[in-house]
Amino acid sequence: MKNFSDQEIIDSVLKGNESDYSIIVDRYKNKAFSMLKRMLKNEFDAEEILQDCFLKAYNSLRSFKGEAKFSTWFYKIVYNSALTKLSSRKRKIESEMSSLDDHFNLASDYDSMDVEKKDLDEFLQETINKLPERYSAIIIMYYLNQLSIEEISEVMHISVSNVKVMLHRSRNALRDLILNSRFAEEMI
Amino acid sequence: MIQVTDDMLNSYLDGELSSEDSKQVKAELLSSEELQKRLNTLKLVHKKLYSLKEDEVSAGFTSKVMSKIGRRKLAVPKQQKYFIFSVAAFITILCLVILGFSISAIISSSSAAKESLNIVDTVDVLSTGLVNFIKHLFSGKGLSILGSVFSLVIIISGYFFFEMQKRSKANLGNGL
Numbered sequence: 001m002k003n004f005s006d007q008e009i010i011d012s013v014l015k016g017n018e019s020d021y022s023i024i025v026d027r028y029k030n031k032a033f034s035m036l037k038r039m040l041k042n043e044f045d046a047e048e049i050l051q052d053c054f055l056k057a058y059n060s061l062r063s064f065k066g067e068a069k070f071s072t073w074f075y076k077i078v079y080n081s082a083l084t085k086l087s088s089r090k091r092k093i094e095s096e097m098s099s100l101d102d103h104f105n106l107a108s109d110y111d112s113m114d115v116e117k118k119d120l121d122e123f124l125q126e127t128i129n130k131l132p133e134r135y136s137a138i139i140i141m142y143y144l145n146q147l148s149i150e151e152i153s154e155v156m157h158i159s160v161s162n163v164k165v166m167l168h169r170s171r172n173a174l175r176d177l178i179l180n181s182r183f184a185e186e187m188i
Numbered sequence: 189m190i191q192v193t194d195d196m197l198n199s200y201l202d203g204e205l206s207s208e209d210s211k212q213v214k215a216e217l218l219s220s221e222e223l224q225k226r227l228n229t230l231k232l233v234h235k236k237l238y239s240l241k242e243d244e245v246s247a248g249f250t251s252k253v254m255s256k257i258g259r260r261k262l263a264v265p266k267q268q269k270y271f272i273f274s275v276a277a278f279i280t281i282l283c284l285v286i287l288g289f290s291i292s293a294i295i296s297s298s299s300a301a302k303e304s305l306n307i308v309d310t311v312d313v314l315s316t317g318l319v320n321f322i323k324h325l326f327s328g329k330g331l332s333i334l335g336s337v338f339s340l341v342i343i344i345s346g347y348f349f350f351e352m353q354k355r356s357k358a359n360l361g362n363g364l
Contacts, residue, residue, distance in 0.1 A: 021257065025250045030242040037243050047245055054253045124236050143237040168198040171237075175229045 006070035010061060025054055028071070031145045032078045038129055038136040039082040049085055053078045068154065075147065075155045079137060086133060120183050127174055135170045142167060192216050197227055201234060271352060275345045282341065286334075290321045 004012075006027075012020045032053065036046035056077050057064075064073055128136050134156065141147045141155065149167070153160045190212050199205045200213045217223050291314075326334070 018257065019254070022250050022254050025253050029245050029249055033245045034240075034243045043243075047249065050245065051249075051253055051256060055256055058257050120236065121239075124233070125240070128240075139237060140240075144240045144242060164198075165195075168195055171198060171230060171233050172194045174233045174237075175226070178233065179225070179229050 007066055010064065010070065013058075014061060021058055024057075024070075028074060029054075031140075032075065034144055035075070035078060035137055035140040036082055038131075038140055039079075039133040040085060041129065045085060049081050050078070053081050056081070069151070071145070072147070072151045072154055075141065075145065075151075079155050082133070082137070120178075123178075123181070123183065124174065127177055131170055131173070135166055135173075138163060138166050139170050190216065192220075192223055194226075197223075197230055201227070201230055271349065275349075278345070279338075279341060282337070291318065293321070 004023075006024065009020050009023050013024075029050065033046055033050055036050055037043055040046050040049065053074070057074055060077075064070065128139055131139065137156070138152060141152050142149070147155065149160055149163050153163045156163065192213055196205065196209065196213060200210060205213065217227060
């Protein structure tokens with residue numbers, strides 16, 4: 001069953017084989033957790049929200065018609081749950097992210113990173129964590145979860161061009177930070 | 189000579205530039221070390237991001253989710269049972285109130301004659317009164333009032349039931 005497609009597993013769950021849902025959970029838990037952890041900047045909250053997301057997905061499984069991929073549908077639940085959690089923390093994410101004219105300055109966080117003791121991978125990991133929520137979500141969805149730009153736009157409910165702009169902006173920010181760090185000479 | 193922006197470099201990296209723009213960027217890259225540096229760092233970021241490692245949830249996460257699913261499966265019908273029970277209880281209470289009201293009305297109307305009658309006659313008077321009242325209730329104007337009350341109760345409980353279903357669906361599908 002582990003090699004079966006998402007749709008086949010869902011069909012099996014809907015036929016009453018409830019335990020097959022654990023395959024779906026195992027398949028997506030770490031990927032979704034990576035996204036939630038970076039969006040919420042808190043492991044405990046990320047895991048709690050993820051459990052709720054799997055429950056929501058399970059309970060809404062009958063409404064999943066297979067028009068989109070299960071992964072897209074599920075990440076949509078995860079992403080929206082993260083936004084709900086963030087808004088409940090009274091963060092002003094809308095004003096922070098929705099406009100494409102917004103700017104974030106990772107350079108201001110650079111001093112607090114203790115760069116001397118880190119290698120480039122660690123440095124990048126930490127820098128991604130410092131990106132605004134939607135930007136880090138895009139990075140994780142695109143690079144780690146391997147969603148296409150179109151799928152990300154569906155998950156985030158924004159246009160394809162906005163996804164591209166945000167992806168480019170994230171990369172540029174990371175690049176500029178590397179260019180201004182000690183890694184510039186070592187790696188390039 | 190064109191001004192190669194960061195967006196163009198990103199699109200170049202993603203292979204999204206037109207062949208004409210791509211040629212121009214290539215030409216600029218040959219002549220500008222600064223641009224090469226920017227592109228190479230971007231490539232490095234791109235490569236490093238592809239090698240990002242997944243974070244891992246705590247041990248036993250899957251079993252926690254599965255046991256929650258098991259518990260929730262039992263909880264949902266229970267909630268519905270409570271709702272149906274409360275609606276049924278409300279209707280029963282309403283019926284009892286109507287019945288109680290009618291009995292008290294009959295008793296008060298026959299209280300004057302009560303003293304002169306023995307117990308058998310009293311029961312007879314009460315039962316006749318009750319039958320008459322029920323007849324009155326289920327005929328003509330009385331029936332329409334009763335029907336209206338029950339319709340109202342059904343509409344109100346239907347509304348709350350629908351709202352409850354909608355709310356639970358919204359909670360379950362939050363984010364869909």
